[in-house]
Amino acid sequence: MTHSPAPPLSVRQTWRALYSYIRPHRAAIATGGLLTLTGSAAALAQPLAAKALVDALAADRPYTTVLITLTALVITGAVIQGSGQYLLERTAESVVLTARQRLTTRLLRLRIPEADRTEPGDLLSRVTSDTTLLRQVSTHSLVSGFTGAATLIAAIVLMGALDLVLLGVALGVIALSTAATTMLMPQIARATHAAQESVGSLASTLERSLGALRTVKASGAEDRETTAVHAAAHRAWTHGAQAARWQALASSSTGLAIQTAFLAVLGTGGARVASGAIEPSTLVAFLLFLFYLTAPVAQLIDAFTQYHTGSAAIARITQAQQLEIEPAPDPAARRPHTIPHPARVTFQDVIFAYRDGPPQVHRGVSFTVPGPGLTALVGPSGAGKTTVFALIERFYNPTSGRILIDGKDIRRWPLDQLRASIGYVEQDAPVLAGTLRDNLLLAAPHTPDHAIHQALRRTHLDTLIDRLPQGLDTPVGHCGSHLSGGERQRVAIARALLRQPRLLLLDEATAHLDAANEAVLRDIIAEVARQTTVLVIAHRLSTVTMADHILVMEAGRVRAAGTHHELIASDPLYARLAATQFPHHSGAGQDHIARPAARSQLLID
Known part of the structure; x- marks a missing residue:
């Protein structure tokens, strides 16, 4: 799902948004504009110097000083x-x-929720393509418009001082062309806005294909995806070509106006020279002014077209700036220096839906998990297990009900404090592009090397480090493509352990591990659970049976709770899951893994 195209902003809104970006650079822009204006003034003085040179040559007077002056100008x-x-x-x-x-x-x-509604490729386009177009409107449109207008006015005044009749002829022709060009501006505005939107669509389409490149290849869908990307590229080309067409019409009409005015002035001026009304040098100077008039007129037309191009980009940037964000941490806030203790998690009649209205993912979820200890969430697909983790992390807020940690509503916790106390290992165990060290330190950037190596040994990643060419500083590739699925999962677990969390959330942490590494990880979880509250979404019997307590979820509710033995005897759904859906099950009532020593009573609200 994507956001609708950014609506065009009014002129006032566009300049207000633009000013917020150029305000820190006002002095530099003013200095650059003044230099440009000074250069234009020097150019406008050249026709007058040329007139003086022609007069000196005609009168057989010394012209060296005039020639030097013209060259210097x-x-x-x-x-x-x-x-x-x-x-x-x-x-x-x-x-x-x-x-x-x-x-x-x-x-x-x-x-x-905002990220869910927006295509990453479109956001990427706004950061790259749209911000680049700010260059056009921030200086070219602003300064070129100002200097072009000032130069045009000065040139007209000087041309009027030379001969009002020729000025009237020139302005008459230019005015007709300007009126025609003005009529093209709305077309340019619509075309450039559509071109920017289509570039964002192209980026989204390409990101969709590249983000699942292996799936595309395995499905033999390269041709279909290529067709989709080509279609998006063609739409971008179509809108870009339309914008280019209208801009070319505006530019060519301006050039035609200047050329027509030049011919009209040349004919009229020649007649006036022949009649003795003006001097030949006056006609030469006037024609030079008309020639120099091309630049400021072109600057004004260019400023208008660049304004419309930039305003479309500003509209898209402004829309992205209005997306709802999480509160930033307050660097001045004092953090309490307390000894970390296991978190106590409570859900009180939580109702939640990802969108307004049905279907509801949670329909009155209630449970309490006091720490330390290991609690497993089990249930069929779609029961709402992963959503429990998303709500604890405050990725989403419940529609109604409360979620408490240590008896305090998580909406009253500063968000950075809340997440700093939680370690979260997602089901697909994301690994970011960069080095292995970057990934391990993502949640705890100040961890010393000895703690890193200890975490690597605990997760059996020390052998991986030994064979990597640059050790911890070896790049892991895009999304960890240089690592196996099991290695990525262990990296994610090591990253969570380095944070020393009070609450550890594991979304099927053993899914990609072989039997040996799974056994090691179970031992690690058992060890961590002695001092930490561990909540795990489990699909393997070995993980389920080692839990102190088990929550059985179905259709957005907690239908049962207890130990493995209790639930086998009392809950038909759990017994069916244990018999059919938990791999490596060899006996409904048999525990293969000794549970941790730390025990805690599970309270069902």
Whole structure:
């Protein structure tokens, strides 16, 4: 599911959003604009110097000083304008950097429901493609529009001082072209907005295929996925071509207007020179001004088109900035220095649905797990087991009911404190691109090396380190592609253990392990459960039978609780699961693994 296309912003909203990005760079933009304007002023002085040179040549007067002045104006104007352009380009990159930093900071704090509703590829496009277009509107549109308008006004004033008749002819032709170009602006705005949306769609389509590349290949779906990506690319091309067409029409109409005005001025000016109304040098200077007029007029047209291109990007960035995020941790808040103790988890009549209305995933879930000890969640697929973990982590908030840790509603816990006390190993055990050390230290960045190696030994990853070419600093590939499924799972478990959590959540932690490593991990879980509250979603009998307590879930409710022996005798669903769905089951009433010494009473609300 994706968000609807970003609605266009009003001019006021666009500039307000843009100003928030350019405000830290006001001085640099003003300096660059002033340099550009100074360079334009030097260019406008050149026709007057050329007129003086023609007059000196016609009167057979010395012209060396005038020629030096004209040369100095050309060189100085080019240097100053080039310096201004460099400063503006550099500032534009700074604006893009600011936008990317703000946006990525916000996106990484998105609430999970918002992330569920948004395509990652589209968000990626907003961070990369859309922020790049801020460069156009932040400096080019803003400064080019201002300097172009100022230069145009100055040129018109100077042209009027030379000859009002020629000015009237030139402005008449340009005004007709400007009116035609103005009519194209709404078309440019719609086309550029659609082009940006289609680029985001292309990124989403490509991310969908690359994110499941092995599945695509195993399914023989390369051609179908290629067709889908090509179709998205073609839509992006279509909208981009439409935008280019309207921009080309605007640009060509501007060029045609200047050329037509040049011819009209040349004809009219030639007649006025022949009649003696003006000097030839005046006509030369006027034609040079008209030639220089091309630049400011083109700047204004370019500023308008770039504004519409940038406004579409700003609308998409603004929409992403409005997505709901989790609260950031308060660095000034004092954290209590208490001795960690096992967490006590309580669900009180929790009702939850991932979307408004039915179906409900939880329909009045109630239980209490006092620590330390190991509690297993079992039940058929869709019973709501993984959702228990998602609610404890506050990835989602319950529709009604309460979730308590140590008797305190988790919505009253500072979010960073809550998650700092929890270790969570997901079912697919995600591993991030980067080094093995990066992944292990993800949740506990200040862990010393000796603690890292201890965790590696406990999870039997020390042999992996020995054979990796760079040890802990070996890259693990995209999503841990250089590791086996079992190795990724053990890395995730080691990462959770390094956090020294008060509550450890394991979503089928032994799913990808062989028998030997599974036995080792069971021993680790048993050891951790002596001092920590461990809640595990279990699908293997060996994990279930070692639990102190078992919660049986069905259809979003806890239907039974007890030990393995008790549930075999009292709950038909559990007995059926033990007999048919738990692998390695060799006797309904037999425990293969000694349970941890620490015991705690399970309270069913």
